[in-house]
Amino acid sequence: MTETVTMTEAEVAELAFTALTGAGAREDQARALARAVAAAEREGISSHGLAYLPTYCEHLSCGKVDGQAEPRLERTAPGAVRVDAACGFAHRAIEIGFESLLPLAREQGIAALSLHNSYNCGVLGYHVAQLAAGGLVGLGFTNAPASIAPAGGKAPVLGTNPFALAVPGSGGEADFVIDQSASVVAKSEVVMRARAKEPIPEGWALDTEGRPTTDPAVGLKGSMVPSGGYKGFGVALLVEVMAAALSGATLGIDASPFSGSSGGPPRTGQFFIAIAPASFSGALFTERLTGLRRAIETQENAHLPGSRRAAMRARTDAHGIPVAGHIHAAAAALARDPAGT
Amino acid sequence: MTETVTMTEAEVAELAFTALTGAGAREDQARALARAVAAAEREGISSHGLAYLPTYCEHLSCGKVDGQAEPRLERTAPGAVRVDAACGFAHRAIEIGFESLLPLAREQGIAALSLHNSYNCGVLGYHVAQLAAGGLVGLGFTNAPASIAPAGGKAPVLGTNPFALAVPGSGGEADFVIDQSASVVAKSEVVMRARAKEPIPEGWALDTEGRPTTDPAVGLKGSMVPSGGYKGFGVALLVEVMAAALSGATLGIDASPFSGSSGGPPRTGQFFIAIAPASFSGALFTERLTGLRRAIETQENAHLPGSRRAAMRARTDAHGIPVAGHIHAAAAALARDPAGT
Numbered sequence: 157m158t159e160t161v162t163m164t165e166a167e168v169a170e171l172a173f174t175a176l177t178g179a180g181a182r183e184d185q186a187r188a189l190a191r192a193v194a195a196a197e198r199e200g201i202s203s204h205g206l207a208y209l210p211t212y213c214e215h216l217s218c219g220k221v222d223g224q225a226e227p228r229l230e231r232t233a234p235g236a237v238r239v240d241a242a243c244g245f246a247h248r249a250i251e252i253g254f255e256s257l258l259p260l261a262r263e264q265g266i267a268a269l270s271l272h273n274s275y276n277c278g279v280l281g282y283h284v285a286q287l288a289a290g291g292l293v294g295l296g297f298t299n300a301p302a303s304i305a306p307a308g309g310k311a312p313v314l315g316t317n318p319f320a321l322a323v324p325g326s327g328g329e330a331d332f333v334i335d336q337s338a339s340v341v342a343k344s345e346v347v348m349r350a351r352a353k354e355p356i357p358e359g360w361a362l363d364t365e366g367r368p369t370t371d372p373a374v375g376l377k378g379s380m381v382p383s384g385g386y387k388g389f390g391v392a393l394l395v396e397v398m399a400a401a402l403s404g405a406t407l408g409i410d411a412s413p414f415s416g417s418s419g420g421p422p423r424t425g426q427f428f429i430a431i432a433p434a435s436f437s438g439a440l441f442t443e444r445l446t447g448l449r450r451a452i453e454t455q456e457n458a459h460l461p462g463s464r465r466a467a468m469r470a471r472t473d474a475h476g477i478p479v480a481g482h483i484h485a486a487a488a489a490l491a492r493d494p495a496g497t
Numbered sequence: 498m499t500e501t502v503t504m505t506e507a508e509v510a511e512l513a514f515t516a517l518t519g520a521g522a523r524e525d526q527a528r529a530l531a532r533a534v535a536a537a538e539r540e541g542i543s544s545h546g547l548a549y550l551p552t553y554c555e556h557l558s559c560g561k562v563d564g565q566a567e568p569r570l571e572r573t574a575p576g577a578v579r580v581d582a583a584c585g586f587a588h589r590a591i592e593i594g595f596e597s598l599l600p601l602a603r604e605q606g607i608a609a610l611s612l613h614n615s616y617n618c619g620v621l622g623y624h625v626a627q628l629a630a631g632g633l634v635g636l637g638f639t640n641a642p643a644s645i646a647p648a649g650g651k652a653p654v655l656g657t658n659p660f661a662l663a664v665p666g667s668g669g670e671a672d673f674v675i676d677q678s679a680s681v682v683a684k685s686e687v688v689m690r691a692r693a694k695e696p697i698p699e700g701w702a703l704d705t706e707g708r709p710t711t712d713p714a715v716g717l718k719g720s721m722v723p724s725g726g727y728k729g730f731g732v733a734l735l736v737e738v739m740a741a742a743l744s745g746a747t748l749g750i751d752a753s754p755f756s757g758s759s760g761g762p763p764r765t766g767q768f769f770i771a772i773a774p775a776s777f778s779g780a781l782f783t784e785r786l787t788g789l790r791r792a793i794e795t796q797e798n799a800h801l802p803g804s805r806r807a808a809m810r811a812r813t814d815a816h817g818i819p820v821a822g823h824i825h826a827a828a829a830a831l832a833r834d835p836a837g838t
Contacts, residue, residue, distance in 0.1 A: 232606060233606030235606045238779070263574070264577070266574075266576045266607055267576065267606075268606065308798035313796075383724075383725030384725025387677050388728070390675045390802050396789060397662060398634075401778065402774055402778055429607070432577075435577035436609065436743050436744055436745070438579070441742055444742035447751070455650035456649075459649065461727075461730075461734065
């Protein structure tokens with residue numbers, strides 16, 4: 157039997173905020189991240205909810221994240237915003253960037269934001285959904301330490317590099333969100349199997365010689381399999397060009413790990429594009445989206461990407477967020493005593 | 498033994514131009530498309546070279562394409578350009594759009610172009626490469642008649658919808674180009690096998706009930722398999738949102754076929770984003786690209802996307818373009834007597 161604690165979104169955010177400020181984060185840094193932690197729990201993405209809090213706190217103490225960082229924003233061209241995240245949490249830097257990006261995109265038709273000296277931004281779809289909530293099509297890219305090898309190669313060159321797209325609905329929320337990594341499965345899935353000493357299915361990871369493996373530990377030393385082979389590598393490369401090359405952030409091959417405490421700040425990057433539908437679609441945008449949604453949802457068992465997360469939001473809004481007892485206990489302990497003394 | 502005619506790029510363009518104007522295209526419409534046909538032959542993409550010319554000419558006569566079309570350009574916002582292709586060839590409409598898009602992106606940091614009432618734009622990478630040749634990162638999307646079903650569904654909702662990315666090099670040409678469709682293989686591969694009455698490998702196409710098939714004729718009535726399963730569908734959906742919903746073009750579910758002569762103009766769409774690296778990367782763009790290129794190319798057998806096309810360009814520039822005798826003969830016949838009388 158597993159004990160479960162039922163929480164509201166506000167309670168999750170409050171708990172995360174207390175732990176993060178206790179571990180050394182400024183209030184603005186902690187607030188931006190705590191809100192995202194609570195949103196992940198609300199959507200049932202528990203891997204990026206309170207379960208991640210010990211890592212965030214560890215990264216504040218070991219110096220992977222500077223909790224006192226003040227991101228610096230620069231307007232470099234009429235449609236361009238550049239933010240130096242200053243090795244703080246990505247969430248606060250993105251929040252600052254979006255304050256400029258949203259009005260700019262409405263005015264210019266399209267605008268973009270690049271971030272460097274950044275960090276793991278958590279659930280990428282969370283960020284682009286905020287652009288959609290502002291009536292804009294939001295397209296996001298974020299890079300990560302290298303774990304995918306090119307077709308024909310053995311050494312990892314690119315991270316599992318997700319892209320995300322959020323599309324504005326009529327009700328002030330995202331109509332739907334695509335949020336997908338370039339690998340067959342998330343690296344965290346392989347890490348979990350390695351911890352549990354369970355085999356992984358063939359097709360998830362390769363050994364250091366590029367051969368299939370079912371041993372998660374071997375796979376973690378080797379590389380992750382890109383979704384759809386060379387086309388998955390192509391998607392990861394698109395993301396690397398946008399999030400790292402175009403933003404002047406650190407490439408996945410040079411970035412320190414997102415896990416553990418060594419290597420200092422990863423200094424990875426993000427890139428966001430926000431587009432005003434009215435500037436391009438001749439007022440047909442909503443009609444087209446409705447047609448697209450209908451063509452998918454009238455098919456039994458078919459659904460739009462992100463519909464599971466949307467269903468979880470409805471469920472947790474009605475019945476509260478179930479948090480596993482041991483995860484709640486660890487988060488509560490951090491909130492009481494961040495130094496773990 | 499197959500006879501081969503060796504041609505220069507200019508000769509291919511001239512032959513295509515003569516056939517297209519003869520079949521009823523205005524000179525500006527014919528010139529833009531003829532240039533792309535020649536570029537495809539130069540890159541060894543013979544499916545989109547002279548072999549496609551009979552289809553283009555047929556589409557001029559049956560009314561799928563209006564050879565007299567004059568695309569209309571509208572500046573809708575400081576960073577936004579919208580072009581009504583007026584059911585002419587996509588190539589001329591894109592050419593007109595790019596004349597505005599390039600200077601705009603340099604000035605704004607980022608700008609975008611949407612096209613509606615458009616047509617099959619051929620090799621998508623060809624277009625974005627022109628943005629890269631202008632010093633910009635070019636990102637392109639184009640939609641197509643529906644042939645991919647959503648995960649869990651059976652009926653096609655999205656086309657094989659490619660995206661393309663071109664990255665500027667230092668020498669005034671694209672450094673590399675990603676150009677990939679959302680399906681495991683191009684639909685034309687299945688069409689070719691159906692004509693040749695050869696089976697297709699399992700994993701390319703599904704029957705109308707969503708079950709795997711090795712019969713190409715059955716697959717053409719069913720749907721194409723998306724690359725990487727639901728993630729390939731996600732990429733196709735990203736493309737549909739950009740190229741059709743955001744541009745106000747016709748959705749893949751409503752578009753008439755790109756092949757054959759029935760159904761009138763497909764009225765599909767394109768969307769292009771052009772980005773000035775200097776506005777976002779703090780002058781680190783070229784350095785990052787060099788690092789990325791090195792990490793891939795120092796691995797034996799690994800290569801950047803688009804490197805096969807680049808190698809073909811070098812080869813055909815040195816030795817001429819080999820065109821299969823029967824394809825050359827058909828093109829030459831069209832150039833002599835477009836009506837086929």
